[in-house]
Amino acid sequence: MKKIVVLFCLFPFLADAQGKLNKFHVVDSLSGKAVPSVSVTLVRARLSINTEKDGIFMIPGNLASLRDTIILYAQNYKPNQLLTRQLNGRDTLRLTKFAIDFKSKPAKYNNDTLLNSYRKQDIVHYAGVNTGTAKFEYLQLAQQFYTSKPGTILKSIKLNRLAFGLDVSEYTWTHLVHLDVTKFRIRIYDIDPITHGPGRDLCNKVIEESKSVGSQVSINLKKYNIIIPNTSFFVAIEWIRDFYNAGYSVAYDQDGEITRDINYRPALGISAITGKALNIWALNFNREWKPFTYFMPFGTDLAMSAIIAY
Template sequence: MKTLFTFLLLVFITRVHAQDKLNLFHIVDSETKLPISSVSVSIIRARLAINTENDGVFSIPGNLSAMRDTIIFAAQNYRVYKFPIRELEGRDSIQLVRIAFLAPPKQSVSKLDTLLNDFDSNDVEHYAGVSERATSFEWLQLAQRFDAPKIGGVLKNVSIYRLLFSYTGTEYTKFRVRIYGLDSLTRGPGRDLCSKVIEAKSNGRRRIKIDLTDLNIIIPDPEFFVAVEWVRDFHNMGYVRLNNADGLTTNQVINYRPAIGISPVKTNNLNIWGMNFRRAWLPYSYFSPDFTDLAIKAEVSK
């Protein structure tokens, strides 16, 4: 079992007093009891977030009953599970409940397509997902808002532009794409519009195009969102150096690929939303007012 939870262990060892006990947990489907892969596990006060691998296993050292923090388990197509870490004491598994997904009716795909959020990719110079001034990047997802050209249109594909760190042009990255409807109260991302897990991988492409034609993703609202969900695992991990407060020294911190481009085209509204460790969606204003959109294009059939 090779997972990023090795890093979680090291961090916790420096923060808790009781280090003699290792608590091991399996995250499984409540009905099938099969492991759930790539569950997002976030610990709020400790400001940690990681993903399980295929075995759905994670571990925490120390006396759980003495810990004063909150842990959140979230996976696509399952209910979010949130409770105090101390309630894990005496347990060996976490059972997540699957959410029923009502598939939209089939739509005929028109030959007339609309490309949304177009820009010149050669002008993309800024990226989200590396660091934010002197702090590490602490968002689980970033979402780009789109105005739907037509309610009932079908999302055909999305193109996501990312930063390549490697001079050789080959740098592995893995992430998930989420498609959301509109939350009428917050005006941010709402319910999932696709039940299938959409995972994108790339070794050397700056532009990653994901074909969604076969998924029949219907846009039911006047607005919709395309989000990048970071996979925080061992294989997708990298490092960046941050400047310390003295301005002379730096500190190496972990980050996760990819770094998502910021569109060079400024619009009248801030169209970027971010999900924090509490899994709350908030407007992502780090690059505003100079930039308002992610470097993500979407093609919708009308």
């Protein structure tokens, strides 16, 4: 059965978000074709979800009375930011592609280097899961890597995730009950010279992982010929916030009551190796990159490694 994404459909409705369903198509500004998997975010309400391949989503309620900002974003497109009241009376929203030139020539490399090595058996903490005291409200997490010279090529990455879903009952402790399936996207960024966080994309191809099983995921990136122009770069996981990836996180509140919140897979491992500097960055609902300090002082890196060639 075809699913139509209704913003708020997996969340409690806003007080005035009732009655009419406002349907929108997100299309390419030149071709008029649907833009798939668009990230649709309401900033003030702190809600975000991805469209299906048809680029359709819905918002319930009277748009003229909503006081929020909506941000539409898809890889290789310029973000489109609007006030929700500006959507009133519209049914089509257009995104414009970036004019990016990725004509780097393949080169021969003789040496490999492993960056950010870790041991999977030491991983005990995971990012991306709501807790009793804090919700995970980020669209991407990025690991920063450092190289000894510019002009290297990114060959592959490896990461660890929480592969099993959790369940809680009044009779047992929390226990692993099923293998979690997931899909997510890989984004490769250059370093921003001003913020020193993630900057421009270094690959214009959509890299989506959906076939891996188990807790450790290895992704071969050779065919993308991703050249690292500087001595630092970022590899980010982009959450696809849709029905397929949706689940529940379970936690206890201060009164000992069980709470269930919508959560999106995957949950990313935190490396048990403590570094001297924080190397994790997070993209919030305002589409701002900020250092991810939740696991500090010891959680300086994601359980993610990379192999570069030079």
